Amino acid sequence: MRLRSIRRRRSALLAVGAVLVLGLTAVVFVFGRSRPSAANAETQPPRLELVPPAAATSYRDPVMVRGRAIGAEQVTIGDRTARPAKDGSFEIQLPHAPVDTTVVAIGAAGEKATTPLQVGVALPRIRAVHVTAYAWAYDPMREAVLDMAREGRIDTVQLDIKDEDGMVGYDSQVPLARESGAASTIYDAATALKQLHDMGIKVVGRIVAFRDPTLASWAWHNGHPDWVIQNSSGQPYSSGYGAIAFTNFASPEIRSYNRDLAIEAARLGFDGVMYDYIRRPDGNLAGMQFPGLTESPSDSIATFLRDCRDPVHEAGASLSAAVFGIAATRPDEIAQDIPSMARYTDFLAPMLYPSHWHSGEYDVANPNAQPYDIIFRSLQDFRARTAGTNTQIIPWLQDFSLGVAYGDAEVKAQIDATYAAGYNGFFLWSPTVSYHSGALAPN
Structure with a gap:
């Protein structure tokens, strides 16, 4: 009897134990399925959410970046770092609008979440006149331009950096400018910029790119013939611009x-920086050679802009290009493909001078005598060619007489046509730096 009783108690205890083990196993199983393991939690990347930053008005404007980084210990943008608050919120101020930048959220175990940062730059309106280096250095001409600024007729000065002769207007420290003799002391860049900026005036520097007699002649006579556009005989390609006038846009050194x-x-x-003469010479392409060219001239010009865009933006300036009016319809004549160039510029500045159009262009019988009509219609074509890009159009308008006398009325007609076409800025060109200020309404 006693033996049977002991056996019954052992059996009962074993049964209870089995039930407890099964219960604990079930609990562990359910708990394990309902919650991630510590190891899994540690490797879960943070969740990164950005608030779209407000558009800047300059590549030098500071930019505030805000967002939430849930589960992150820190957030970095370049060399800037912030520690998120308990709710994951953070803000980082950048010194200027970034180029090709990524936001990185880092967790406790080093796990990362990344997202690209894009900051739009909405350039302010430009109402500008062109000023050569020598005109700026000459008191009466400079003061006439400054008077227009003081009266609120212009908000921007386009000042030459490198001109049609290849001379750099100030004492450039770029080695090749000094070696070739291009650097000069016509004006002091720092003084000019301070004077204009103190007045609230923006400055767009013009670089005459590939028409460069100074560098072309120096290169040809100093063992660099491949830096110069050549004719079919391997000699410098001569044109209406001179015997040795055009450098080779395919040359890495020239670029x-x-x-x-x-x-x-x-x-x-x-x-801002504007490239002018960013093209091949006009003329028969069959009579030109571009040493080292591996693509079409139009593609080479566009890739030059592509290569310049980010470095110029990072240095704080906008990038633009002056283009022929005919480039909208006949790009191959001068290697300016407008849709391609538009992808890499903040704005394009088509030279729409009425005196430069043929009779009947855009169905305008006499463009030089019909400045409103030719400007309005040609701008419609540039709008179509740049559709789908972020580039703006800011045209060059004519303030000189060539065949037809131009005064306040003719200049104002071009400005009115620009506004009517949906654009709110312009550059005025006068080779003598003498402008009809009566055409410009004070702001």
Whole structure:
């Protein structure tokens, strides 16, 4: 009897134990399925959410970046770092609008979440006149331009950096500008920029890119013939611009030179850099050679802008290009493909001078005598060619007489046509730097 009783108690205890083990196993199983393990939690990347930053008005404007980084210990943008609050919120102020930047949220175990940061730059309106280096250095001409600024008729001065002769107007420190004799002391860049900026006036520096007699002649006579556009006989390609006038846009050294000048100008404080003569010479393409060219001339011009865009932006300036009016319909004549160039510029500045159009262009019988009509219609074509890009259009308008006398009325007609076409800015060109200020309404 006693033996049977002991056996019954053992059996009962074993049964209870089995039930407890099964219960604990079930609890562990359910708990394990309902909650992640500590190891899994540690490897879960943070959740990163950005508030779209407000558009800047300059590549030098500071930019505030805000968002939430849930589960992050820190957030970095370049060399800037912030520690998120308990709810994951953070803010980081950048010194200027970034280029090709990524936001990184880092967790406790080093796990990361990343997202690209894009900050739009909405450039302010430009109402500008062109000023050569020599005109700026001459008191009466400079004061006439400054009077227009004081009266609120212009908000921007377009000041030459490198002109049609290839001379750099100030004492550039770019090595090739000094070696070739291009650097000069016609004006002091820092003084000019401070004077204009103190007045609230923006400054766009103009670089005449590939028409460059100074550098072309120096290169040809100093063992760099491949830096010069050549004719079919291997001699410098001569044109209406001179015997040795055009440098070779396919040359890496020529491209670097013009890019370095733009970066230097941006660092000096120019608000924008505009390339002019960013093209091949006009004429029969079959009679030209471009040593080292591996793509079409139009593609080479566009890739030059592509290579310049980010470095110029990072230095603080906008990037633009002056283009022929005919480039909208006949790009191959001068290697300016407008849709391609538009992808890499903040704005394009088509030279729409009425005196330069043929009779009947855009169904305008006499463009030179019909400045409103030719400006309005040609701008419609540029709008179509740049559709789908972020580039703006800011045209060059004519303030000189060539065949037809131009005064306040003719200049104002072009400005009115620009506004009517939906654009709110312009550059005026006068080769003598003498402007009809009566055409410009005070702001």
